[in-house]
Amino acid sequence: MKRYSIKTTNRTMVFPKQRTKENGLIFFIILTVSALCISLTGTIKAQTLPPFLDGSYDRWADSVFHTMDPAERIAQLIMIPAYSNKDQVHVDSISGLVKQYGVGGIIFFQGGPVRQAHMINRFQQEAKVPLMISLDGEWGLGMRLDSTMRFPYQMALGGIDDEQLLYDMGAEIARQSKRAGIHVNFAPVVDINNNANNPVIGFRSFGEEKENVAKKSLAYMKGMQDNHVLASAKHFPGHGDTNVDSHYGLPVIHFSKQRLEEVELYPFRELIGEGLGSIMVAHMNIPVLDDTPDLASTLSRPIVTGLLKEKMGYEGLVFTDALNMQGVAKFYEPGMVDVKALLAGNDMLLNTMDVKATIREIKAAINRGEITQEEIDRRVMKVLKAKAWVGLDNWQPVETENLIDDLNPPHAQYLNRRLVEASLTLLGNRDHLLPLQRLDTLRIAALSMGTDEVTAFQKGLLRYAPVDFYNFPKETDLEALVRLKEDLGKYNLVLVGIHGLGIRAGNNNYGITPEMNVFLKELAEAHRTVVSVFGNVYSLENIQGLEKADGLIAAYQESSLTQDLTSQLIFGGIGGKGRLPVHVSPQLRMGDGLPSEGGFRMSYSQPEAFGMRSDDLKGIDSLVHMAIREKAIPGAQVLVAKEGKVIYHKAFGHHTYDSLQAVALDDLYDMASITKISTSLAAFMHLRGEGKFDENETLGTYLPMVRGTNKENLKYTDILTHQARLRSWIPFWQSTVRKSGKFKWFTMKNDSTRRFPIRVAQNLYIHRKYGDKIYKEILDSPLNPEPGYVYSDLSFILAPKVVEEITGENFYAYLKKNLYDPLGAASLTFNPYQNYPLSRIVATEVDESFRHQLLHGTVHDEGAAMLGGISGHAGLFGTANDLAKLMHLYLYDGVYAGERLIAPGVVSAFSKCRFCEDGNYRALGFDRPNKPGDPNGNAAASAPESSFGHTGFTGTYTWIDPENQLVYVFLSNRVHPTRENRKLYQLNIRTEVLETVYKAMNQAGYKK
Known part of the structure; x- marks a missing residue:
């Protein structure tokens, strides 16, 4: 309901929007005459009434009003303080005031939401008239309650351009307030902080520009009131330019009326015009408005009634600031201060410290004729209408089950993230x-x-x-x-x-x-x-x-x-x-x-950034916990990113089943065959962009040692798609062991020497030239007699030699310089024991056959270990986070953080299926879905055919979906304590985790 108010120098005349023909002429005459005064006081403005005054709530209010005697009506204007972190004596004392006097409301201070909910339920059940519950929640319930959310301070919010975010915050604070049984939030602070030394407002203000303060306050207010929690603009008429904290003293304001009108009152007027539900009056002495010595504005009739109610035409609820603050309390006794506040025109007395004395003194004031019972009754009716509007006409107990979770929902956390980011x-x-x-x-x-x-x-x-x-x-x-x-x-x-x-x-x-x-x-x-x-x-x-x-x-x-x-x-x-x-x-x-610039590198956010719900990704947690419970893996790291935003990144379980060390997000895992696409293939693609490598050439083109062997003419197109007839693998380690189980003397030693300098594992070193024997064994190995797809490690074992022949550089040094360092992927490394404490490296197998020890800090793969831990098929360690950086480089076709590290078109070409028509689903080095749509395939059932990635023997997995811009990394050590443990495959955990993401996207409206 809209009303039009004409502001004059000494009163406000209010007319209904709907006018009869007869009073139209009168209205026009008054409007014309009054226009002469408008320049002194402002402009004509459509003013929206507070939402509880639209007539919808009169009936309930009237019915309740007639059940109360005069003393009970007075008590409706009293709001007492309570704490949910105090003892039972305190709780019982509040209960006594509720039952004996029928106070109108409670303002809660420090405590916890569950304890507070129990108190609210008790007090509401004991109250004859439902209690109006309030709280100071300027930055959310976390301002007063533990285990609840804290949104940014208003000063931070003042720097945000998007008021919609503040509206959403107000709406969410309203939702949380209602869930906690709270009806009034004493916010927003609309004080204009134009005094940097202000000791009480400062960071609580939206800033020093009146228009900005008004816009931010209005958005916050509407967010709350559109969701039926009463907002309360404070601290009238403006506490922003003070140098005394009114909690401890009485600030004195020496501004002119013009200054107050043009600055401090501006945001109050703006909010009043939009239906502000309540206002809190500050404790300040303002001689230009009321020159009574030591009189706080809260107790001033010229300020509360004359300025706020009459001149500004405010019809909503008027709350005092806390009446136990020293700005007023040091001048008047409890009871007396309350009655003076009531006489000034306030509707609700906040923090009444002596209910009995207050009721007594108000009765005395009525008897003295200082205030009439009719005036008390009008205020009580206003309070009751507000109670009906906030839902107290149908009060329901606060449900304490899941209360903490409901007050900290992911969507609110994401909103908080957006607010902070924007500030x-x-x-x-x-x-x-x-x-x-x-x-x-x-x-x-x-x-x-x-x-x-x-x-x-x-x-x-x-x-x-x-x-x-x-x-x-x-x-x-x-x-x-x-x-x-x-x-x-x-x-x-x-x-x-x-x-x-x-x-x-x-x-x-x-x-x-x-x-x-x-x-x-x-x-x-x-x-x-x-x-x-x-x-x-x-x-x-x-x-x-x-x-x-x-x-x-x-x-x-x-x-x-x-x-x-x-x-x-x-x-x-x-x-x-x-x-x-x-x-x-x-x-x-x-x-x-x-x-x-944003989106320059990976960011870290939540599923809600893409309309997904965090709850819909809880299935990931369930799957990984099941894998741990079934002893498929001791622990894991899981990362999911969409469009460059990491929306899921968690560590689970422990390094080993002894549960001595929990997995952390910065722990390093042995990536096993993911090494192939993260080292060998990465180097080949980088070289391809430089014109130094061509997949249509042969192995002999790049590696002199294979010339003259049956490997010389193998084309890289066939090698990288695993159809070059290479044997799957060779158990190199077996040739180092005698029948007795001991190592042959020229192969391994327990100590490092000049001839045996290469570490294979702890206290195990191999001959410095044994790598040549491994390469020779590969070159001498026969080709498979029949053509076709056979997954093989052998060419990737030779890959470092190929890269070093082409570049003249050390294999890892080349990768580090051209890819890992520009990406900031420092943890992608071989032999991590050289640079990281073992506490950050996840162990793999207890090797009973070859190395006879727990493999910790050295590579699991035997062949890579015998090559000193550095190979192109296995040996790379790292975190899920750093591997994801490399996968994003692939997702964006060779570009990351504004740097092109791989030439355009190369990654997209290498990740395409080359021989699908022949039944070979592999791309060049990358794995692709072997059974698209099949939940038992090597990829998630919903993963498109264009997606690609790789798996690793130790229990690792990474997958890239260019159509949905997804990057997925799963790192585990399923081979602990033995490689015979195949439960991770049987449970199909890795692909089911990614399928959970697709289901969440489907729930959010993404099309497969």
Whole structure:
């Protein structure tokens, strides 16, 4: 229902939108005359009534009203504080007030959602009239309750361009509030924070520009109220330009009326015009509006009634700020302060500390004629209508089962991710340093200042590139600083995170020490430096040397999610979108914010990014847990990415069945035959793009040692599709063992020597020239008598020799320089024991036949082990995350992070089936679906024929679907403790995991 209000200097005249013909002339005359005054007070504006005043809720309110006596009606205007983290005595005391006096509502403070729900259910059952439950949830329920979500602070939200995100946040906070039994959220804060030293608002404000504050507040308000949770704009008439915290004292505001009208009141007017349900009045002394000494605005009739209700025409609920705050409490006793607030015009008395005294004093005020019972009754009716609107006309107990899960749903977590991402503000980017490029040229250190712990920011950076961690605790001494400076000297890029900052303005410089300032300034002068500030944006003015940094990111607050996304911004997983909502310094002004490219590298998100539900991917968890339970595998890493966004990345189980060490996301697995497409084929495709390798040529073209043998004329087209008549494999190790089981003297030794320098396994070394014997055995081996498909390792064992002949470079060095380093895929390596602790390397088989030990840190495959762990068919180790980078290079036909590492068309050509018409489903090196649509095939039933990938003997699997832009990696060690364990194949876990993704996509509306 709309009403039109004409604002004049001393009152508001309100007329119904529907007018009769008779009063039309009168309306026109009044409108014409009143226009003379409009310039003094504003403009005519259509004003939407608060939603509970549209007449729909009058009947219930009236029926309840007539069941109450005058004292009970007074009690309806009282809202008492409660805590769900206090003892039973506290709970019982609240219960007593509910039953004895029939208070109108409760505001909950600290505690937990389940405990609070039990209290709400008890109190509601004890109440004669349902209680209005409220909470301060400016950034969600997490502002007050543990185990619940925390959305970004309003200051961070003020830098977001997209108000729809704030509407969605308001809607989600409303959903969570209703699920928790809460009806009123005392948000948004509409104070315009134009005082950087404000000790109480600051980060709680959307910023210092009135239009921006109004737009953000309006979106937040509508999101809540469209979902029947009452919003409450605070703190009227504007707490943004104060230097006293009203929790501890009474701020005095010396603004002119014109200033208040043009600035502070602006967002309140905008929200009132759109149907704002309630307003909270601040505790401030404002002489220009009421010159009574030491009188808070909450207790001022000229402010609450004269300005808010009459002049501004506000008809919604008016709440006081908490009446136990020192801004009012130090001047008046409990009971007296409440009655003064009521007389001022407030409807609901928040945090009444003495209910009995308050009711007594209000009765006395009625008897003295200071307020009438009729005025009390009008306010009570308004409260009751609001109660009906929020659903209290049909109250249902809060269901505590699954409450925690329901308050932390994946879709809300994804919304939170989007809000944080949109808020991150790039304030400096000299020479377009960000997103970081040419990772192969960078030596990166990640320095966390203000903490002595490894941070989520540092861990996030490590997903993208090799990064060394350093810390600068606030109490760092001079000697440690000297060492740190020396250590950082070997890096050409330092990524600094500033942590542990105070969130409120004060005298402590936000926790920034002089030592931190001196060090950071010197660091920025000596190094390329990117600084990310995880704290109050106003702290930027107190941090020295930022103008010398090559990159600067304002992250607004310190949370794991904020740090995670900031690390993604630096490497281009996401882009920079935010803008400063306040003026920080002459160099950092309101509106500043540089755009940067997103989607440059893999980002880390959720299934909800593509309309899928995280719950629909829980089947992956079930499948992997079943595999572990059935002892098909001890543990695994699983990664799924769509369109360059990692939407699922988890580690499961343990390294071995002794359950001593859980699998972590940065642990390295033996990839077995995935080595073929990650090393040999990767090199061939890279060389193909350089014109140095042609699949139509023969093995003899590139490898002199095969000339004159039966392998010389084998075409690579046939070799890579496994139809070159090569034997499947040769058990090279068997020729090293005597019948007694002992090694022949010229093959293996327990200690490393000059003649036996090559490590095969722990305490086992092979003769330095034994590799030549292996190559000779391959060259001497007969070809299969019949043509056709036979999967073979032999050509891939020779592949490093081919690459080295073509390039003149070491095989791994070539891969590292041309592919792995540019990708930032440092964990893709041979012989990981040389560079990683065994605690990060997942063990494979207990080899009872050849090496007689648990294989840990060395390759499982016997032939690769005898070649020193380096081969083209097996031997590569790495994480799912780094392997996914290489697979994305293949998905995007040789391009990743803006770099073309493989020539266009090469990957797409190599991944196509060459001899499908002959029954050979293989591509050049890649595996393809052998039975498309068959759930028992080598690929997921829903995987298209164009998809490709490879499997590995140790239990590994990777698959690429170019049609749906999917990358899938499954790493496990199914061969532990024995290769005879084939349950992983029998259960078909690896392809079923990918099929679960397709089912989730189908649920989201993607077509197969």
